[in-house]
Each structure stands twice: as structure tokens, then as C-alpha cells.
Amino acid sequence: MNKTNKPNKPYVALVTGASRGAGKGIALALAATGATVYVTGRTQHEGDAPLPGTVHATAIEIDKLGGKGIALTCDHADDQQVAEVFDYIQHNSGRLDILVNNATALHDELIRPAPFWENPLDLVNILDVGLRSAYVASWHAAPLMAERGDGLIAFTSSFGASCYMHGAAYGAQKAGVDKFAKDMAVDLKPYGVAAVSIWMGMLQTERTARVIAEHPEQYAGFSELAETPQFTGRLIDALYRDPLRQEKSGLVLVGAELAREYGITELDGRQPPSHRAALGGPVQAHPAIVA
Secondary structure (H helix, E strand, O other): OOOOOOOOOOOEEEEOOOOOHHHHHHHHHHHOOOOEEEEEEOOOOOOOOOOOOOHHHHHHHHHHOOOEEEEEEOOOOOHHHHHHHHHHHHHHHOOOOEEEEOOOOOOOOOOOOOOHHHOOHHHHHHHHHHHHHHHHHHHHHHHHHHHHOOEEEEEEEEHHHOOOOOOHHHHHHHHHHHHHHHHHHHHHHHHOEEEEEEEEOOEOOHHHHHHHHHOHHHHOOHHHHOEOHHHHHHHHHHHHHOOOHHHHOOOEEEHHHHHHHHOOOOOOOOOOOOOHHHHOOOOOOOOOOOO
């Protein structure tokens, strides 16, 4: 049984880094509820990036699903552009209910099996767009939510926060956003705003489709285990509507495990597995608070 029973009224959400991949899928899932979904991204025209997808195309798909899609071109490495996004949302919607911090600088050499010093130094940019950018976006979102006494800030993370996955920079970014959720939840608690980090499993995205096409023998059986990005979006929707949402604030959640709690499956009925046994589980925050 789905434990969520918050009224099914449209909300206002922002999903960062939504031209493609996890961000796009999450935005589309939120759109299916009738939400107003702001999406940010750098890609304005097809062909500008090595992978398909644009922020405007995502907004159009949001509209087709019954939501209201609003595309905002933004480079999350530029604090001024980020500030303008939140000014626009405040001016046009007057509120923000959900922020999904997903924008991440994923280098094309990310999955190249080599020691970190033999990979391009640019892989460390994930600590700028991916970690610092999530802090900046949350800094802007928090007062909008705190003023209304309601809201959810969600960080997209992965098992790479626990085990070795794609090298040191990737792991540090994932561990970093997990800590953001833990610590921001402390500050947000008096205002009724929740913060969580969600570990996604292997994802069916444009990037993974390209990798599978290049190395099909390494990814046999991938589709049976992989999650759609929409799956995480449906979890975020359910979490926002959960009347006991605050009990999960500050937690690092394994998406597949949260789905079982909420009775959520993929649209085809599959229940994506948790990889906790193989890759480790999240470490939750110690209850001590040192001001």
C-alpha cells in the first residue's frame, strides 16, 4: 500500500541539470502529477552537446504529460545565473515546494578504468558542478521554503558514496551531497522543510545507452537491474506527499528500498533491487549537534 496521503494538488518544483539523464526523467515523473516543473540546463539546441537532449525539449515533454514545463538556461558553475533562476521562480510562481539538486559535471572519461592521476584533471569539476552547485541552489531555495513552512530539498546520489565507484572525485561528490542532506536538515527542521539524499541504482540514460552500445558484452543483463530516472522522480513525489516526511529528513535513502516502503514499482511492474549487500549502505548522521 502506498503510505502517502497528502492531497494531490499541483506543486512547484525545480530540477537542476534536466536536459537529459536523471534530471530529465525526474522532471517528467513530477510533471505527470500536474506540477509546475522548472528545469535548468546548458543545452539549448540539439547537437550542442555530445549526448541528445535539450532543456527546452524537456520542458515540452513536461507539458505533454500534463505538467507545466518552464526551461531556464543555466550554467550552475555561475552563481549569478543560479541566483537569476531563483529570482525568476519567486517572481513567476511565488513559491518553491521541491528542489532536486541533480546538476552534475560528468566527464566523458568518468568510467575509464585508470588511477585518478592518469585520468584528466577535469574530472574534479564534479566538485564544482555537482557539490558546490548543490549548496548554492539549496542556499537560494531554503528561504523560499522556510517562509512558507514547507518544502523538500532532494539530492541525487549513489552507492559511490560508500564504495569505490568511478574514482575519488565522483565518490567525494556523492559523499558530499549526502552530508549536505544530513546537516541542512538540522537547520531546516524548525521551518518544516525536509532534506534527503537518494541513492539511485544503475540508470537507463542516454549516457549509459551510449556506453552499452560501445561495450555490449560488459553490460549483459543491465536492463533487468537498471532503474529508469522516472522511478526516482516518483519516489520524490511520494516523499513530498508523505505526512511523515519530516521523519526522513536528514536521512540518506536507498531509492529501491524507499520504493518498497511506499509500494512503488517501475511502470512495467519491475521492482528494482537494492545493491546494499554488494556495494554497502549509507551511514546516517550521528545525533550530536555541535553549534
